Amino acid sequence: MIDLTNKKILLVRNDNIGDLICTTPAIEALRKKYPNSQIDIVVNSYNYSAIDHNPFVDKIYCYTKPKHKKSLLDKLKAGWGKLKILLAIRREKYDAVVVFRSDYSKSAELFSNITTATYKVGVKNPKGKDHFNIHIPVDDTKHEVEFCFDCLKEFGVKYHDEKTLFYVPKSLSTKYSQFQGFILFHISSRKVENRYSKEKFKTIIANLQNDTILLSAEPADFAKAQWLSEHTKAVFIKTSSLEDLSGVIKNVALFVTLDGGAMHIAPALGVKTIAISGATNMKKWYPWGYKDLVIQDKSKIADNILPQTITEQIQRASEHIK
Structure with a gap:
């Protein structure tokens, strides 16, 4: 050594x-x-x-x-x-x-x-x-x-159950404290293969009994998120940056996300994370601590995942959420 x-x-x-x-x-x-x-x-x-x-x-x-x-x-x-x-x-x-x-x-x-x-x-x-x-x-x-x-x-450095870390200023976590216990859908992903259609997101949200549902998105998908907020019970939170988004994530009980940086922020904040994945090698990049909650189709195209499959995963993961 x-x-x-x-x-x-x-x-x-x-x-x-x-x-x-x-x-x-x-x-x-x-x-x-x-x-x-x-x-x-x-x-x-x-x-x-x-x-x-x-x-x-x-x-x-x-x-x-x-x-x-x-x-x-x-x-x-x-x-x-x-x-x-x-x-x-x-x-x-x-x-x-x-x-x-x-x-x-x-x-x-x-x-x-x-x-x-x-x-x-x-x-x-x-x-x-x-x-x-x-x-x-x-x-x-x-x-x-x-x-x-x-x-x-x-x-001589060995793993002893260390967690991933991400710092959220208290001002940001307080800013969104009214959303404690909510489910948050993050609907943006950079790669085409990792994206999911707004119509299928609509079906998933409609199938959930939970009424405390939020949406977040990158600026390129603001219109998509706005459409979903108008056609579902979900509320669109237009965050100004990834750091601002982290303030929302810090408060929620469950984070449902497409592949991207936010997928790693949630586990680093101790928030249970469901990853909807497309082309990404999820053996290497799954949300740390939540490997069992990854959803990926054999085709490696996220939009090929059935809404019912995602709905059932959310229902299992959110049984404790009222």
Whole structure:
């Protein structure tokens, strides 16, 4: 075992918000193993909220990806911000770097390469060389939470029932406290294969005896959610951001969602989650702690799932809800 007691450790997780949420149990376990070590992390502006206020990290390096900016000036500003972070990381003289990415990422490895760390952990570059000296095998039958623990195996870090974490400001949970005990449907998903028709959602809601039902959606699906609110007993809550949505989720008793970042937020808040999945590998990405509540058709197309199948799963999961 490699001992990192009193060492400086840099973690890198610069992809999506759900991915970073899945990393939080490993970060907690790392802190428990090395309470006196310096543990810092690199994230981006898109996933920052998944690590904000996390009690197990010391410093958060947050940068904006230049590709996410439209104007040349904004791209240059983002590039300059990233460069300043790379220089700060170089000066810190880390002893170990762990890149939590289950697919090789050149941009993520850059944060490792800028250091003089003795131990550099990451997955192998399938197209050529990389500079990691501890390679982590990728097993797509394992959950992402488990993969993150594999990344820390050489340092003696083990899983002890750590939960995923997501911070919700008290102001947001209080804002939506009137929805305690409700069922919340989140009807948006980025990929076509993971989407579900409004007509089928209408059938599901009509079949439920529960009258305390909410709807949430991404801006692209606001019209769809509004249509559902006009044709069912469900109430549409138009949230302004993913963080705002988390305030609603924090209060509800059951979260029914299509695949996306919100699917990982709910379990991190201790909310029972039913995932309606399409093309996603749900062995790797199911809502942590709620594997048995995943609904997925063999076709890997969410809209092929019968409304009755989803209705029955909701009824079983919400028996305690009045």
